Amino acid sequence: xxxxxxxxxxxxxxxxxxxxxxxxxxxxxxxxxxxxxxxxxxxxxxxxxxxxxxxxxxxxxxxxxxxxxxxxxxxxxxxxxxxxxxxxxxxxx
Numbered sequence: 001x002x003x004x005x006x007x008x009x010x011x012x013x014x015x016x017x018x019x020x021x022x023x024x025x026x027x028x029x030x031x032x033x034x035x036x037x038x039x040x041x042x043x044x045x046x047x048x049x050x051x052x053x054x055x056x057x058x059x060x061x062x063x064x065x066x067x068x069x070x071x072x073x074x075x076x077x078x079x080x081x082x083x084x085x086x087x088x089x090x091x092x093x
């Protein structure tokens with residue numbers, strides 16, 4: 001499950017360029033990773049992007065994946081995202 005989450009997060013910058021270049025993507029990542037953010041608060045913060053209950057249910061499960069991780073793993077995700085944004089592949093954007 002960790003691998004699936006990491007792969008999904010590595011794909012996000014492909015949709016927004018320059019750093020992440022997309023404040024909303026960075027906002028969602030930070031809310032996803034924040035262990036103090038509850039599932040209900042996470043859903044409330046993203047409500048404008050949730051078309052229905054199936055999406056909300058999927059986002060609750062997604063958030064639970066992060067809540068199940070240690071703080072060390074969560075901090076490493078931020079390090080990984082910075083490495084992606086600073087990589088040669090992203091430098092041209």
